[in-house]
Amino acid sequence: MDNHRVIYSEMNLAKNSKRQQRKSKDSKSSISETEQEITYVELNLQNAAEDLRGDDKSYQCKDLLFPPEKLTAGILGIICLVLIFKMVNPNSYDCGCCPEEWFTYSTNCYYISKEFKTWNESVMACASNNSNLLYIDNEEEMTFLDSLILQSWIGVFRNSSGHPWVALHGSTFELQIAETEYKYNCAMLHDGSLRSDGCESSKRYYCKHSFRSKAS
Structure with missing residues (x-):
């Protein structure tokens, strides 16, 4: 009877260990996805800033011209x-x-x-x-x-x-x-x-x- 309990306990520990590993992998996966999203947002913001700077220059150039x-x-x-x-x-x-x-x-x-x-x-x-x-x-x-x-x-x-x-x-x-x-x-x-x-x-x-x- 005691042997059955020990084996059952070990199986539960193994299952728990696997669950924790899965959770760890899931959390790492979600962190990785979040990091990718942050990187994507940062790239978008950087591109938007560069576009604005480009537009600024074009507007400045346009403003240097004096239409009649x-x-x-x-x-x-x-x-x-x-x-x-x-x-x-x-x-x-x-x-x-x-x-x-x-x-x-x-x-x-x-x-x-x-x-x-x-x-x-x-x-x-x-x-x-x-x-x-x-x-x-x-x-x-x-x-x-x-x-x-x-x-x-x-x-x-x-x-x-x-x-x-x-x-x-x-x-x-x-x-x-x-x-x-x-x-x-x-x-x-x-x-x-x-x-x-x-x-x-x-x-x-x-x-x-x-x-x-x-x-x-």
């Missing part, structure tokens, strides 16, 4: 700000002289910037001094101003290559502006002539305003 619609909207916004500024600050130079650091030519005052700015920034900088980004009235004025600095922005732009050049005050610009290979939409004074250039490039600029002489 964005350029036009930006320029029109700048012009509106300039007009509002002039309405709020309607001061004119009636003393027959120019402010300090400005110079006189004919009946106008001019300021040559020391810093380099984009076309839009130049427009705003001149507006803050109650003046306009340079508008050239004639070739004589252009020749004189060109002798002072090599290149500068002027207050002339166009919406796109298929549109006419216009001044900030809205009139069509009559002087010839040379085209460049890339058909830019902002105008500059360069080496005795006028030519187009990219509005986002940085250059020096002229500000200009007229004055009335003192009454004698």
Whole structure:
């Protein structure tokens, strides 16, 4: 009888041992599957992050290009700000002289910037001094101003290559502006002539305003 109990106990122990082994294998198998799932998720996240970075770069590259619609909207916004500024600050130079650091030519005052700015920034900088980004009235004025600095922005732009050049005050610009290979939409004074250039490039600029002489 005792021998039967011993044999029965040993069989139970063997069964329990096998069950534990099975459980151990099952748990290892489930751990392995979980690890595989985690690795899969990590790979997916990594791939998604790389895709986002790739998309970011493509968006950045796209943002570096300035479609005509964005350029036009930006320029029109700048012009509106300039007009509002002039309405709020309607001061004119009636003393027959120019402010300090400005110079006189004919009946106008001019300021040559020391810093380099984009076309839009130049427009705003001149507006803050109650003046306009340079508008050239004639070739004589252009020749004189060109002798002072090599290149500068002027207050002339166009919406796109298929549109006419216009001044900030809205009139069509009559002087010839040379085209460049890339058909830019902002105008500059360069080496005795006028030519187009990219509005986002940085250059020096002229500000200009007229004055009335003192009454004698």
